Amino acid sequence: MTDQDELDGILAAHAGREGALLPILHDVQAAFGHVSESAVRQIAQALNLTRAEVHGVVSFYHDFREEPESRPVLKLCRAESCQARGVEALAAALPENPRVKVETVYCLGLCSVGPAAMVGHEVHGRLDAARLGALVESLA
Amino acid sequence: MTVVRISDDAAALACGANAVAAAFLKAGCTVERVSSWGMHWLEPLAEIDGPNGKIGFGPLNPEDVASVLAGTSDKAIGTIAEHPFIARQQRFTFARAGKTRPLSLEDYAATGGWAGLKRARELGPDATIAEVTTSGLRGRGGAGFPAGIKWTTVAKAAGPVKYIVCNADEGDSATFADRMVMEGDPFMLIEGMAIAGHAVGAGKGYIYVRSEYPHAIAKLNAAIALAVPRIAPFEVEVRVGAGAYVCGEETSLLNSLEGKRGEVRAKPPLPALEGLFGKPTVVNNVLTLAAVPWILANGGAAYAEVGFGRSRGTMPIQLAGNVKHGGLFEVGFGVTLGELVFDIGGGTATGRPVRAVQVGGPLGAYHPPADFHLPFDYEAFSSADGLIGHAGLTVFDETADMSAQARFAMSFCAAESCGKCTPCRIGSTRGVELIDRIRARSGRQADKVEALPQMHNARKAPRTLAEDVTLLEDLCETMKFGSLCALGGFTPYPVLSALKHWPEDFGLAAPEQEAAE
Numbered sequence: 213m214t215d216q217d218e219l220d221g222i223l224a225a226h227a228g229r230e231g232a233l234l235p236i237l238h239d240v241q242a243a244f245g246h247v248s249e250s251a252v253r254q255i256a257q258a259l260n261l262t263r264a265e266v267h268g269v270v271s272f273y274h275d276f277r278e279e280p281e282s283r284p285v286l287k288l289c290r291a292e293s294c295q296a297r298g299v300e301a302l303a304a305a306l307p308e309n310p311r312v313k314v315e316t317v318y319c320l321g322l323c324s325v326g327p328a329a330m331v332g333h334e335v336h337g338r339l340d341a342a343r344l345g346a347l348v349e350s351l352a
Numbered sequence: 353m354t355v356v357r358i359s360d361d362a363a364a365l366a367c368g369a370n371a372v373a374a375a376f377l378k379a380g381c382t383v384e385r386v387s388s389w390g391m392h393w394l395e396p397l398a399e400i401d402g403p404n405g406k407i408g409f410g411p412l413n414p415e416d417v418a419s420v421l422a423g424t425s426d427k428a429i430g431t432i433a434e435h436p437f438i439a440r441q442q443r444f445t446f447a448r449a450g451k452t453r454p455l456s457l458e459d460y461a462a463t464g465g466w467a468g469l470k471r472a473r474e475l476g477p478d479a480t481i482a483e484v485t486t487s488g489l490r491g492r493g494g495a496g497f498p499a500g501i502k503w504t505t506v507a508k509a510a511g512p513v514k515y516i517v518c519n520a521d522e523g524d525s526a527t528f529a530d531r532m533v534m535e536g537d538p539f540m541l542i543e544g545m546a547i548a549g550h551a552v553g554a555g556k557g558y559i560y561v562r563s564e565y566p567h568a569i570a571k572l573n574a575a576i577a578l579a580v581p582r583i584a585p586f587e588v589e590v591r592v593g594a595g596a597y598v599c600g601e602e603t604s605l606l607n608s609l610e611g612k613r614g615e616v617r618a619k620p621p622l623p624a625l626e627g628l629f630g631k632p633t634v635v636n637n638v639l640t641l642a643a644v645p646w647i648l649a650n651g652g653a654a655y656a657e658v659g660f661g662r663s664r665g666t667m668p669i670q671l672a673g674n675v676k677h678g679g680l681f682e683v684g685f686g687v688t689l690g691e692l693v694f695d696i697g698g699g700t701a702t703g704r705p706v707r708a709v710q711v712g713g714p715l716g717a718y719h720p721p722a723d724f725h726l727p728f729d730y731e732a733f734s735s736a737d738g739l740i741g742h743a744g745l746t747v748f749d750e751t752a753d754m755s756a757q758a759r760f761a762m763s764f765c766a767a768e769s770c771g772k773c774t775p776c777r778i779g780s781t782r783g784v785e786l787i788d789r790i791r792a793r794s795g796r797q798a799d800k801v802e803a804l805p806q807m808h809n810a811r812k813a814p815r816t817l818a819e820d821v822t823l824l825e826d827l828c829e830t831m832k833f834g835s836l837c838a839l840g841g842f843t844p845y846p847v848l849s850a851l852k853h854w855p856e857d858f859g860l861a862a863p864e865q866e867a868a869e
Binding site for chain 2: 318322
């Protein structure tokens with residue numbers, strides 16, 4: 213199946229749905245890793261929206277990427293509860309690894325077992341410098 | 353064969369529950385994955401049926417399994433239900449926590465499930481709303497608006513199409529009760545929505561869940577598929593957010609559900625009259641809707657018997673941050689902040705003295721130990737310049753730098769502002785700059801434009817620290833009263849409370865010691 217078939221399939225699957233744009237963007241991002249300009253064009257066409265409207269939505273939400281990200285992503289929670297449990301010191305001491313992207317996220321709902329991080333759908337709690345370092349290494 | 357119950361809640365998974373479960377399986381046990389008791393410092397927590405009843409063990413590593421099964425483990429905590437942390441609670445919403453398998457219709461029905469929906473259908477819509485009104489249930493998302501009044505407004509609104517929207521965009525730090533309901537007892541939430549739909553005449557419900565909760569999304573989707581025949585003709589669908597904190601605000605959430613940018617709408621019109629797609633809509637928090645089945649099954653009066661002042665019923669309080677016994681504590685309103693932090697939470701995890709407790713997430717005030725007499729009640733906290741919000745508590749020890757926390761509040765607001773109103777969009781950025789200057793004690797020199805000869809009215813002297821602080825207070829005032837929604841409107845709470853209680857962190861004179869009582 214080509215990328216075009218896949219995109220057509222996603223658009224067809226959501227045809228006629230109430231408020232379909234976010235579900236479509238989630239599916240497109242899951243399939244292609246990002247929402248490309250050509251995808252924006254075709255989504256706009258399918259939903260009878262302007263490209264500007266679709267672009268406005270893509271750029272509003274932190275989850276959607278306009279450029280592909282080839283590295284594995286580790287989402288590190290840096291909200292208040294994880295701060296109280298020392299995440300800022302962990303983040304400052306974390307060695308830079310060019311093969312892993314460490315993103316900040318505000319709250320994973322693991323506030324009683326922080327500092328916490330998420331990779332894909334896998335959650336990690338009670339991180340210390342050694343465990344976080346090992347986690348990053350395991351992704352590289 | 354030995355039966356072992358281990359939670360599959362995300363907090364347990366984050367602590368390695370899957371590896372522990374696998375080790376029990378390998379040792380020949382039958383493993384049941386249940387919801388979490390909410391004693392997160394003990395996760396992964398296993399409950400084992402033995403000759404002396406059900407005994408809990410935690411926190412476990414896979415290496416502990418052999419000693420647990422041999423009866424020699426030093427991690428036994430006795431009967432979980434009798435543990436002081438559980439025994440002190442009044443669990444209405446979390447009555448099944450730790451006991452049932454989240455996706456088992458059998459377990460749900462055996463523990464009183466669907467009784468509320470059955471009774472609501474017998475009573476009819478008007479009497480159902482009357483029960484909710486009698487219960488005194490107030491919106492658990494933070495605003496505390498009476499649920500019965502909201503439902504009445506929607507029920508009386510004209511139109512054939514109405515919606516129930518469940519706000520599950522739980523973005524506040526220190527809150528995880530919504531997540532625990534969705535992962536641990538999804539049928540209860542679905543039942544609550546079906547009751548709401550029956551009461552106001554809505555045929556369709558949406559649960560808007562944040563994308564940071566993949567486990568909750570999976571559980572809800574599976575539970576909805578199983579519950580379809582029970583709730584028909586009412587339908588429920590899960591919609592996934594996309595990482596915008598502001599979408600927890602109800603009008604922004606509605607825009608997001610419609611497939612738009614999550615920008616806040618001006619009110620009025622109220623969502624109850626013109627909500628999702630312009631139709632009358634009930635927007636309630638997960639905990640509000642999850643409290644409804646209990647209220648219908650046991651009666652609104654029974655729920656109203658518990659509580660404090662105008663805050664009726666129970667509140668699932670979440671203890672988080674630097675606290676020894678972190679987790680979920682559901683209790684009637686009126687418990688004091690000090691009891692929560694010390695008696696129940698056990699003080700800080702690091703063992704250092706408590707410096708501050710933030711109540712109500714990133715938009716809640718920081719409270720010093722001098723506020724620990726405050727009873728947990730909407731009105732008591734607002735009279736102390738705070739809010740209870742979604743009832744999350746973040747405990748900080750003495751190493752916390754409160755001016756840094758104030759700066760974080762502003763930078764969080766800047767990162768998450770939807771951009772619709774100026775006080776929030778611009779004010780938060782200026783607030784970060786201002787707090788940076790205060791922290792650096794750098795004062796502010798005239799900029800290029802101000803130095804121009806034409807600008808003869810501009811001041812030439814740098815601003816002093818005291819003037820910068822006054823300006824910060826002024827900025828907070830503008831944000832508080834000029835913002836469209838709670839994001840810009842409540843960001844001043846953490847900032848001003850930090851400034852008021854810990855001025856020494858901002859380079860000002862420390863407050864005079866209060867006279868000894």
